[in-house]
Amino acid sequence: MRNVRVLISGAGIAGLITAYWLKRYGFRPTVVERAEQIRLGGHAVDLWGSAVEVIERMGLLPAVEASRTGNDIGTTIVPGRRPLTMPLNVLATPIADRHVEIMRGTLVSLLFERAREGVDYLFGDTIRAIDTNADGVRVSFEHASARSFDLVIGADGQHSNVRQLMFGPASQFSRYLGAYLCGFSLPNDWMPPGHLARYLAPAKTVTLAPIRESGDIAAMFLFRRLAELQFQRHDLDRQQQLVREVFAAEGWHVPSLLTRVPSARDFYFSPVSQIRMRRWSQGRIALVGDAGFCPAPAVGGGTTLAIIAAYILAGELARARGDYTAALPNYERAIRPAVEASRDVGPSLVRALIPRTPLEITFGLRLAPLVLRSPPCVRRIVPLLPRRALRGLRQVASVTLPA
Numbered sequence: 001m002r003n004v005r006v007l008i009s010g011a012g013i014a015g016l017i018t019a020y021w022l023k024r025y026g027f028r029p030t031v032v033e034r035a036e037q038i039r040l041g042g043h044a045v046d047l048w049g050s051a052v053e054v055i056e057r058m059g060l061l062p063a064v065e066a067s068r069t070g071n072d073i074g075t076t077i078v079p080g081r082r083p084l085t086m087p088l089n090v091l092a093t094p095i096a097d098r099h100v101e102i103m104r105g106t107l108v109s110l111l112f113e114r115a116r117e118g119v120d121y122l123f124g125d126t127i128r129a130i131d132t133n134a135d136g137v138r139v140s141f142e143h144a145s146a147r148s149f150d151l152v153i154g155a156d157g158q159h160s161n162v163r164q165l166m167f168g169p170a171s172q173f174s175r176y177l178g179a180y181l182c183g184f185s186l187p188n189d190w191m192p193p194g195h196l197a198r199y200l201a202p203a204k205t206v207t208l209a210p211i212r213e214s215g216d217i218a219a220m221f222l223f224r225r226l227a228e229l230q231f232q233r234h235d236l237d238r239q240q241q242l243v244r245e246v247f248a249a250e251g252w253h254v255p256s257l258l259t260r261v262p263s264a265r266d267f268y269f270s271p272v273s274q275i276r277m278r279r280w281s282q283g284r285i286a287l288v289g290d291a292g293f294c295p296a297p298a299v300g301g302g303t304t305l306a307i308i309a310a311y312i313l314a315g316e317l318a319r320a321r322g323d324y325t326a327a328l329p330n331y332e333r334a335i336r337p338a339v340e341a342s343r344d345v346g347p348s349l350v351r352a353l354i355p356r357t358p359l360e361i362t363f364g365l366r367l368a369p370l371v372l373r374s375p376p377c378v379r380r381i382v383p384l385l386p387r388r389a390l391r392g393l394r395q396v397a398s399v400t401l402p403a
């Protein structure tokens, strides 16, 4: 085995899975994570098809299944109309036979437990510079002293540092999909367990989901915005002000939710944008997960794709016995069809999840009960999810995993 010293930037889902499999195959992974400890934040994520299989191969399936969110029913609320309630498995089953929805933090902590032994962790640090040469990679850090590695893997999320250092600024790769997302948690003093609620108004929507483990509610606001906003990514005051302005005239629980915005400890705000790159490796450097191919937050597929790609990346490095010149092109070839298919999911789900006009909302509300009452063969022709999104998600979920 060659090139066994591998530095992974980011202890998120992609980083921890890559570290686990590399260690198991005989590599010596080190993970550098900017946060002081693993980041347990975030709401629910979906594992579909082959991603569930990777979790099973890691021996984690019983624990992951035991931690399902259990949110099985959804009600859509539109002012002035009768609420529409449906079982959520009618959305899930057309994508893949196997599906688990789990809180991101729960999944990350289970992965960390599995990927702890035999992996070096540098918490509270980040890569400052990467110098590649014929013999390896010299990496300097913000705090730790410089070290040499054989390979560097960027698994540091949508705003990846490794991508920025080695491939260029985010603006080259980020594509805005015409919407914004805001999320936070609040105490649950009224929602029944297992039941999601979605409020819908033209060009905006709010979804509330009870969180079993914490007894909180996860609130997610989505709204359309033609052009990308120009303010800074960390300008919390302007982000919160904008959310209050956009939803100011709405009814249902929205006014009371908006009063919680300034005090929310986990307030999160982001454009719905995807990362599009032609290549995910360059010499001794590779990208995995959102760093290289984020299909867009909140619209599905990102976690499944990250899990599958991390497994394939580690597997290809092992199969080539550390020869990255063979392994990294094989990795790119293996994931390319799924990554390209995943790019269709975001744009079409933004249109479906956030209808623009009252007419679009009415059409959706009338169509859904008809589709729900129809037999499965009709549902295959008129699916509840947009056809392009469904095709993309199916392709991501059904990547064939090497043994």
Ligand SMILES: Cc1cc2nc3c(=O)[nH]c(=O)nc-3n(C[C@H](O)[C@H](O)[C@H](O)COP(=O)(O)OP(=O)(O)OC[C@H]3O[C@@H](n4cnc5c(N)ncnc54)[C@H](O)[C@@H]3O)c2cc1C
Pocket: 009, 010, 011, 012, 013, 014, 015, 032, 033, 034, 035, 039, 040, 041, 042, 043, 044, 045, 104, 125, 126, 127, 155, 156, 157, 158, 159, 160, 161, 288, 289, 290, 291, 297, 298, 302, 303, 306
């Ligand atoms: C705190 C948080 C909350 C999230 N909430 C949700 C959610 O509710 N729903 C959802 O669908 N998706 C959420 N996501 C995104 C989701 O986890 C990813 O889309 C998907 O799982 C792919 O994972 P990833 O490992 O590629 O990226 P991520 O899960 O984003 O992990 C990236 C990791 O890299 C670390 N990192 C970032 N920059 C650096 C750096 N410079 N140096 C070292 N480490 C760095 C981050 O701290 C993080 O631990 C969240 C991500 C984070 C980090």
